Amino acid sequence: MQLNQARIVLTGATGGLGEALAGQLAAAGAALLVHGRDSGRLAALTLPAGAEIKRLPADLTTAEGVARLAEAARHFRANVLINNAGVGGFGLFDGQAWPEVERILATNLQAPVHLTHALLPWLKEQPAAAIVNIGSAFGSIPFAGFAAYSAAKAGLRALSTALRRELADTPVRVIHISPRAIDTPLNSPAVNALNLELGNACDHPERVAAQVVAALRKGTAERHIGFPEQLFAWLNGAARPLVDRGLAGKLATIKQHAKTR
Template sequence: MQLNTARVLLTGASGGLGHALAHQLVQHGAQVLLSGRDAAKLQALRTELGSAVSLCVADLTQAAGVAQLVQAAQAFQVNALINNAGISAFGSLQTQPWDSVEQVLQTNLLAPMRLTQALLPHLRSQPQARIVNVGSVFGSLPFAGFVAYSSAKAGLRGFSQSLRRELANSHIQVLYVAPRAIQTPLNSPAVNALNRALGNASDRPETVATRLLQALAQDRKEVHIGFPERLFAWLNGFAPGLIDHGVAKQLRTIELHAQTLNPDRQP
């Protein structure tokens, strides 16, 4: 897709990766409909970006929020949807409040599926259209301490692949992008400390935004960012026992960092 003809609905625009994506999209000449829940952050971004952007404040986990966004997207004549909004939750499944598990699945999996479904008739009416789903390395390398998040992102990857196959005879293409850790507010201090302890690299949001937009411009189907994460994710596909073994060695470190969240609870 040529980015200078793109009219993009960007969810999660008020977040770290969203901010970088919005800036780079506008630099490429795209028109962008920015979405998020934090109206003040979206207004500030609009002030930075000028007339190429519009706003829609909506909670994607609510049916009314999705309906509002679909209406705004139709009026904006979007031809690209970037499902970027997401939340994470760190901690053992046993100690995680069920509400938090549900919220992670709602936000990272059900909300993008619902928004995509609702926008498909409109996207079909465009001469060409793209759907981009922002996943995670944990979608292909599910990790201890991130059970709900890994499950949601693995689901999002399955959604992206099955939808791509379902739309094969249409002019709508689906791209799934799986970043490794990114330096954004998504990661709590405990997660940042864990990443440091495990030696996990973390990318700048601008770097990830550039990779995502390159993939969109080149009509790629799936992009995994970072090495050796890409190798481990691939290995997990046919030899998950090897990954089980590797993560087991890191489990004590993961548990210790998770315990800093709930010092009274056992992991």
């Protein structure tokens, strides 16, 4: 996709990765509808001069917040949705109170699923469109201490793959990015300490943002950031391209039956 023709809804633009993404996308000539939950932080977000920028605060764990952002996106004539907003979720599963588990699932999985569902009919009408889902290495390599977070990110990865197959004959490309740890406020001091002790690399948000922007430009379907995370993710799903090809031949039949359900 040519970024100077892209009109992008970016969720979580007030966060570490979101702010880096907003800056790089605006610098590349994209028009942006930036979203955050905190209206003060959203108003304070500084972006390259000359870029077309609109701002909309919303809590995406509420139906009302999703509906408002989807409406604003249609009004903005968006052709790209970047589902970036998220929350961390470190803790042993049975030590996490249910409201915390709910918040992890609602923010990292339900919110992007809901927003994608609300915007997809609009995106399908655009001559060229993309949905970019910011997942996590834990979506492919589920990690102890991150059970609910891994479940949410694996769900987002599955949504991305299924939708990519379902939308193969439409103008909508589906891109899924799996970053490893990023140096942002999402990670608590306990997570930073854990990563340090395990020797887990932690990337700078500008570096990750550059890879997301490159994937959007090229229409890359799946990108895992970092090694050895790439290798482990591959080991978890070595046969996916074969399945892609197998399912591509069944798409028409699947669509036919979907009409009668």
